[in-house]
Amino acid sequence: MAILTTTAREAGPAVPGRPAGPRRYSVRRRRVGENLTGHAFLFGAVLCFAFFAWYPMIRGVIMSFQRTRRGETTWVGWDNYQRIVDDPAFATAWKNTLYFTVLALIIGYAVPFFVAVLLNEFRHAKGYLRVLVYLPVMLPPASALFLFKYYAYDPSDAGLFNAILKGLHLPTSQWMQSTTMTMPAMVLASTWMNMGGAVLIYLAALQNIPGDLYEAAELDGAGIWKRIRHVTIPQTRLILSLMAMLQIVATMQLFIEPLILANGAGAQDSALSVAYLIYQHGFFQNDLNGAAALGVIMLAVLGGFSAVYVRLFSK
Amino acid sequence: MGGIAVPATDHELSFPKGRQMSVPKHRRVTTVALVAGIGLSLAACSTKDDATEPGGKVTITVDCQPVGAQAELLRDWNADVVAFQNANPNITIKSVSVGAQCNNPPDFTARLQGGTVTDIFYGYMTDRQQVIDSGQAMDITQYVTKDTVPTWDSIDAGAKAAFTDGGKVWGIPTKNYSMGLVYNKNLFAQAGLDAKNPPKTWAEVRTAAKKIAALGNGIAGYAEYSAGNTGGWHFTAELYAMGGQMVTPDGKKADFNNAMGRQVLQNLKDMRYGDNSMGAKQLLQWADLLTNAGAGKVGMFVGAPDTTTAIVTQFQGKYQDWAMAPMPGQDGTGKATLGGGEGYFFKKGLTADQVKAGLAWLAFEKLTPGKGQFDYVRAKPENQPVGLPQPQLFTVGSAAHKQDLELRKANANINVEDFAPFENNPVPIRFEPPNAQAIYAVLDAAMSAVLTDPTANIDQLLKTAEDKVNQVLTTNG
Numbered sequence: 170m171a172i173l174t175t176t177a178r179e180a181g182p183a184v185p186g187r188p189a190g191p192r193r194y195s196v197r198r199r200r201v202g203e204n205l206t207g208h209a210f211l212f213g214a215v216l217c218f219a220f221f222a223w224y225p226m227i228r229g230v231i232m233s234f235q236r237t238r239r240g241e242t243t244w245v246g247w248d249n250y251q252r253i254v255d256d257p258a259f260a261t262a263w264k265n266t267l268y269f270t271v272l273a274l275i276i277g278y279a280v281p282f283f284v285a286v287l288l289n290e291f292r293h294a295k296g297y298l299r300v301l302v303y304l305p306v307m308l309p310p311a312s313a314l315f316l317f318k319y320y321a322y323d324p325s326d327a328g329l330f331n332a333i334l335k336g337l338h339l340p341t342s343q344w345m346q347s348t349t350m351t352m353p354a355m356v357l358a359s360t361w362m363n364m365g366g367a368v369l370i371y372l373a374a375l376q377n378i379p380g381d382l383y384e385a386a387e388l389d390g391a392g393i394w395k396r397i398r399h400v401t402i403p404q405t406r407l408i409l410s411l412m413a414m415l416q417i418v419a420t421m422q423l424f425i426e427p428l429i430l431a432n433g434a435g436a437q438d439s440a441l442s443v444a445y446l447i448y449q450h451g452f453f454q455n456d457l458n459g460a461a462a463l464g465v466i467m468l469a470v471l472g473g474f475s476a477v478y479v480r481l482f483s484k
Numbered sequence: 485m486g487g488i489a490v491p492a493t494d495h496e497l498s499f500p501k502g503r504q505m506s507v508p509k510h511r512r513v514t515t516v517a518l519v520a521g522i523g524l525s526l527a528a529c530s531t532k533d534d535a536t537e538p539g540g541k542v543t544i545t546v547d548c549q550p551v552g553a554q555a556e557l558l559r560d561w562n563a564d565v566v567a568f569q570n571a572n573p574n575i576t577i578k579s580v581s582v583g584a585q586c587n588n589p590p591d592f593t594a595r596l597q598g599g600t601v602t603d604i605f606y607g608y609m610t611d612r613q614q615v616i617d618s619g620q621a622m623d624i625t626q627y628v629t630k631d632t633v634p635t636w637d638s639i640d641a642g643a644k645a646a647f648t649d650g651g652k653v654w655g656i657p658t659k660n661y662s663m664g665l666v667y668n669k670n671l672f673a674q675a676g677l678d679a680k681n682p683p684k685t686w687a688e689v690r691t692a693a694k695k696i697a698a699l700g701n702g703i704a705g706y707a708e709y710s711a712g713n714t715g716g717w718h719f720t721a722e723l724y725a726m727g728g729q730m731v732t733p734d735g736k737k738a739d740f741n742n743a744m745g746r747q748v749l750q751n752l753k754d755m756r757y758g759d760n761s762m763g764a765k766q767l768l769q770w771a772d773l774l775t776n777a778g779a780g781k782v783g784m785f786v787g788a789p790d791t792t793t794a795i796v797t798q799f800q801g802k803y804q805d806w807a808m809a810p811m812p813g814q815d816g817t818g819k820a821t822l823g824g825g826e827g828y829f830f831k832k833g834l835t836a837d838q839v840k841a842g843l844a845w846l847a848f849e850k851l852t853p854g855k856g857q858f859d860y861v862r863a864k865p866e867n868q869p870v871g872l873p874q875p876q877l878f879t880v881g882s883a884a885h886k887q888d889l890e891l892r893k894a895n896a897n898i899n900v901e902d903f904a905p906f907e908n909n910p911v912p913i914r915f916e917p918p919n920a921q922a923i924y925a926v927l928d929a930a931m932s933a934v935l936t937d938p939t940a941n942i943d944q945l946l947k948t949a950e951d952k953v954n955q956v957l958t959t960n961g
Contacts, residue, residue: 240619240832252959257952258925325702325764346766346936432711432767436936438929452590453713453921455614457597 226468232461249462253450259463261438262446266423268352269442273420276353277360278413284364285371286397299372303365310362314429317358318345322430345431348439355426355440367412374408375401410482417478418471424448443467541574542841544834545602548586549579554797556866561849564856568848575841578602584798587611587826589921596620603834604842607655609646609825610916616649622832624839625653632843635851638884640877646915647827656843658850658857659875660825661788662913663721664906665689665809671696671703671783682809682905684817686751689784690759696783697761704763706755707782708935712769715931716924717822718786720917722748725811725818730917731957738923738953741946747814749942753934766935774799786811788824789872789903796867803869807902810909823913825875851877853887860895871896873907919956926952 236245253259288298305313321329322344331341344354378400386396402409424444427433431440433449443463451460550557565577583591586606595601596618607615615621630636639657647655665682672679675695683689693705709715719740720730728744731737756762763781765772774791776782778799785791789808795801811818828846830839849856860870871892878885893900900907917923930949933940 237619238617240617255955255959257948257955323765327702343936348937432769432772433713434711434925434928436767436932448590449925452593453925454919455593455617455921457593 229461229464229468232458233465236458245458249458250466253459253462253466256446256459258438258441258446258449262441262443265352265439265441266421266443269355269423270417270420272352272356273359273416274413276356277363277420278416280360281364281367282371282409285368285375286401288368289372289375299369302368305362306365308362310425311429313362314358314426317354317361318430321358322354345440346436348435348437351431351435351439355423355430358430359420359426367416370408370412371405374405378404410478414475414478414482418475421467421471540837541576542835542837543576543578544604544838544841544845545578545580546604546828546842546845547580547582547602548606549581551581551584554584556868557797560859560862560866564849568845571848572841572844575844577845582606601829601831603831603838604828604845605831606826607829609643609657609660609827610920611829612647612649612654613918615829616654620832621654621829622834622839623652623654624656624830624843625651627836627839627843628653628656632840633847633851635847635853635878635884638878638882639851640879642823642913642915643825643827643877646825647829655827655829656846656851657825657827657877658846659790659827660823660877661790661874662811662823662911663786663788663821664811664911665784666777666787666791667692667784667807667809668696668777668780668782668805669807669902670780670805671699674699675783679807680901682807683784683812684809685812686747686814689812690751690755690761693755693761693783694759697759697763701781702763703781703783704776705759705761705783707762707768707773707776707785708752708931709768709770709773710931710935711767711928713921713924713928714769716927717920719745719748719927719931720920720924721786721811721822722751724820724822724914725813725911727813727819729914730923731953735918736957738950738957740927740953741950744814745946746942749930749934749945752931753940753942756935757938762935767932771799777801780805789874789906792872793869796869803898808873808906810906810911817909818911820914821911823915853878853884854891858888858891860891864895864897869898871898871900871903873903922956923953926956 233249234244234246235242236249237243284302288295288302291298308316323329323331324343324346326332326335326341328341328344330344334341342350344350382400382404383396386400391399422444423442427435427440427442427445428448433445434441444467447460447463447467450456450463550561552558561579565579569575569577580602582595587608592607592611593614595605596615599620601620628636633639633656640660643657643660644653647653647657667679667682669679672682672692675692675698677692677695683692689706695705696703697705709718723730723740723744726744726747728742728748729739732739752762756766763776765776768776773782773785774795777785777791778795778801780801792801792803792806792808795806796803811821813819828842828850830842834842852858854860864870876885878888926949930942930945933945934942
């Protein structure tokens, strides 16, 4: 459709008294050809998005207002939403997810930035250090989490972290079996897994800061903390705010960490996240409509948050 | 689409002289190829095998073909397919493997909701409601007779009822089980316990667990699930053994917040923190516990006879290590136990000939003594257990049951005496409650609490779980 419209506009009405010559025709054909290729590629991309992103989203919204029983689908209005909100696990899942997001923001967001600042300061072995930091990203997330589960978070004294704590004469932890340690342990594993990508992005931003700004700050007597506060952070503000938004959106979709580290909801539901609750409803409880409703709620929350965030920080 | 290489610049193209394409032309060709590629891909996605063939031939797809790692089972299945097709030249079986477990719930739900199940598809007894709700299964009542399934009248009524809804038959049962106490004879011997006299009560389980755990080396005297809905599943089994029930008979209210429910949790808490006989690692689910069991690190656990098969075939254990007793109760053998099983459903829209072909295959492979899954002569030299007390698919006393029992005894390759306490002391079987998975998810929290928190308040845990289950029952109907 778009191709036809463009072609018609490009061809345009001929100027009266000046019939289109062969050269003009050739140029037009060439333009049409170029646009045709562009539109064809666009068509492919749009088709992919339409099938694998937009259609499932629209279908999800529709399903959230339906109920399927015995092969019959009926419209039930807001019933699924009511049911999901009334589910006692709903509040627990949101509380846990927000807790994880906040913890990840404090630990998982700050650590990569400071690691990047540190790496930026090194004069030697820069490449090796970057590879070391990026290495965990290359591990499949499931493998990385199984490493944590079986070697680091083993609640017996044989566990890596407990062995270290014991060696330091510090009290050991039950890690994923403790309701208080579940979330920090998941944040720790998640930060280790994902830090490399963020560090590289921060490094790229840091290297764009003109060196003379630091020199000027040093001449003014600024120490390292003041240089970070008054030069580094303002100069990387844009990338910091973008990364913060991406991180919040990603951590709100917490799923694989509880699935693997906590075998699902964890001790006394301490690892139950919203995304895992969607999975529970959809794939264990024969409640795809409820899962769709919860998915739409999550979409609305994340969409609302992103809109507000962009509005606040784009100024 | 991926096969189309677009040159970075026009001059990279090189065509024989006189046949050079103009730039717009080659782009047009690229465009046409691109669009055609997308179109062909979409067309390929929508291609469907046609089951109706000339000459009255019928093709059906059947899932749960063993995976490559189950070499002997796979070889047996393939041989059975060939034998069946030779005996029924008009029927072609297309086997599909869906993993060793055949029904990993998330995968199964995805296949069901996506409409990608095979013509004859495997499912658990507890999947019946989900399968019917999905609209993917067909009512096969009119096709299931003695003519299509010769042993139909001999099949256990409870197993058939599990696949029947509203008087209609929705599936064919092919296996059933009930739970008991599975125990490691070697560890019993090492701990000075008499493996021929297994624990009958939870008090005896506790004593035995303490002695086994005292062996050290990371061995748990008794192991229990508490994650991924398996904790709630075992809470149910243990509550049944106490004489309790998960929900009231009308299915509208939770019915476990009572002395029996408290006792289930108290027994576990006592073993975990009173005796320290359950090991440090908790939040176990199916594969975790069986991995430990296969490694000889578990003295006892609640399970069905086929868990020993899983321990051997999937978790490197040995049959000769394992024995089984009836479900323990509080004052004696359990008052009831949890039962379940598996079978096959038929995809909606099959022709009558396809349904009959599917029934013929199931009758051949799953429901005939001496054939398919009951071919003990073939299984005996393989690494498969022959002589386990279950499945007991045929009604006790029926001709099929007698035939199966004789063949099983004649070809046993395990020590049947090890399972005699379980087989000779049958405990009444109860099936899962309605909304089982949602209820199990709730009870996981209580189970995980008593196994990970020494200060867990059992009364509070049961009250919380009761409220949540009542809400589940109210909203899910």
